[in-house]
Amino acid sequence: xxxxxxxxxxxxxxxxxxxxxxxxxxxxxxxxxxxxxxxxxxxxxxxxxxxxxxxxxxxxxxxxxxxxxxxxxxxxxxxxxxxxxxxxxxxxxxxxxxxxxxxxxxxxxxxxxxxxxxxxxxxxxxxxxxxxxxxxxxxxxxxxxxxxxxxxxxxxxxxxxxxxxxxxxxxxxxxxxxxxxxxxxxxxxxxxxxxxxxxxxxxxxxxxxxxxxxxxxxxxxxxxxxxxxxxxxxxxxxxxxxxxxxxxxxxxxxxxxxxxxxxxxxxxxxxxxxxxxxxxxxxxxxxxxxxxxxxxxxxxxxx
Numbered sequence: 001x002x003x004x005x006x007x008x009x010x011x012x013x014x015x016x017x018x019x020x021x022x023x024x025x026x027x028x029x030x031x032x033x034x035x036x037x038x039x040x041x042x043x044x045x046x047x048x049x050x051x052x053x054x055x056x057x058x059x060x061x062x063x064x065x066x067x068x069x070x071x072x073x074x075x076x077x078x079x080x081x082x083x084x085x086x087x088x089x090x091x092x093x094x095x096x097x098x099x100x101x102x103x104x105x106x107x108x109x110x111x112x113x114x115x116x117x118x119x120x121x122x123x124x125x126x127x128x129x130x131x132x133x134x135x136x137x138x139x140x141x142x143x144x145x146x147x148x149x150x151x152x153x154x155x156x157x158x159x160x161x162x163x164x165x166x167x168x169x170x171x172x173x174x175x176x177x178x179x180x181x182x183x184x185x186x187x188x189x190x191x192x193x194x195x196x197x198x199x200x201x202x203x204x205x206x207x208x209x210x211x212x213x214x215x216x217x218x219x220x221x222x223x224x225x226x227x228x229x230x231x232x233x234x235x236x237x238x239x240x241x242x243x244x245x246x247x248x249x250x251x252x253x254x255x256x257x258x259x260x261x262x263x264x265x266x267x268x269x270x271x272x273x274x275x276x277x278x279x280x281x282x283x284x285x286x287x288x289x290x291x292x293x294x295x296x297x298x299x300x301x302x303x
Contacts, residue, residue, distance in 0.1 A: 005062050008055040017044060017061060018051040022196055028065075030196045032104075041066060073128065075117035076108065082118075083284050088153040088277050089146055090119070090132075093286040096142040096263065101130045106139075115147060122147070123154035134158055135166075135231055140251075140263025142289050143170070144271040156276030161231065167272040170226045170236055171215070171288055173265035173295060174245040175255055178222040182213040185239040189232040198252055199234045201242045208232045210239045216296075218303050221248065223296060225269075237264060248295065261295050 012020050018037060022030040034051045036042055042049060042063040055061065081093040092111065099106040102113070115122060115132060122132030125148075132147040134157045146166075148154035160166040190205030192198040209229035216223040222245065226236050234253070240246060241253040248254065249261035259265075267288040275282050287293075 003062055003064055005060060008057050008059045008061065010057045012055060013057040014054050016051065017042065017049050017053050017055055020055060020061065021063065023193075026191055036063060036066065039066070073102065073113060073116060074108075076113040077117050078109065078114035080111075080114050080118060081286075083144065083286060084282075088149055088275070089157070090115075090149065091144060091146050091271065091284050093144055094137060094142060094268075096140055096289055096291065099139045100136040100145070101133055119149060122149055123151050125151055125154045125158075135161060135168075137268050138234065138237075138264070138266075140249075141170075141266045141268060142292070143268025144168075144284055144286050145268065146271060146273060148276075153276040157273060160273050164229055165274065167270070167283075168228045168231070168268060169270040170228070171267045171269050171292070172224050172226055172236060172240065173248040173261075173292070173299070174222050174224060174240050175220065175248060175258070176222065176245045177217050177219055178214050178224065178245055180214070182211070183243075185210045185212070185243060187239060187242055189235060189238055199232070199238050201238065206230075206232055208235050208239065210236055212240075218299055220302075221299050223299075236266060259295055259298065261291050265292055265295060267292055 006024060018030060018034050021033045037049060037051045040048050044053065044055060044061055045059055082090055083093050084091040094111060099110045102110050112131060124131060126133050132149060134146055134148050134154060137143060137145055146157060148157055157166065186209050187201040188205030189199050189208040190202040192200035207230060211227040211229065212224050214222055215225055228235060237247055237250055237253045246254040248265040249258050250264035269288065270285045272283040
């Protein structure tokens, strides 16, 4: 393991050691850093510290990042809603509540585990943990995503994603009545400096553009269609909250009191792209799940 060092600055004087490291290491969560501290991998002036220990300017923080243990994935016989499949790719209608790829809190039961059972081969470009995954959607977002079976398809689809050729359209239900018919949100997204578990509109974020149009409006809610021009983490959720219309049911960016839809009311309803081998333009559409349509009907009956 490589030893890293940082001298506490005057602006960091009396700040907690875990907060200082969290601000320095954007790619790691604060909880991950706290686990390093608990394991004795972080020291202050060569002494093991606690996460809440406050630092003095001029003191030296040293830390070692533990090596990640290789993840061995076992195929799991989990049913998949396959909208389309050929030798190069699959289009999946992911159910609400399914995680796309394994992470610290989700070691089993993911879309990747199901894909490994269904397919003999998947593209290895994104490594062992994300085989075939060209793009992802959040656990509680339902809908369409494309999966690559080989590296040629993966590279082609990733290039379309980068060049904004891969079309993705979502449906969402938001709090508040949007007065205008269409809109464009152009606001950079990055890690929220106040909460490392969240994303936010920040000055040093990556460019992010979302187009939206109103499908139906009510006194306290709006049913909208959103089209992604970029694909940042939590983009629609962050952008709609940023302009004052957070998604119904969103546990991270939404209102405390909301309709119960088991997570954000967001569905990836349409995906379109150029087939990597045939170069044919392909479009797919999937209806939202029952909990989405039932919530919409519930709102209609209110008014």
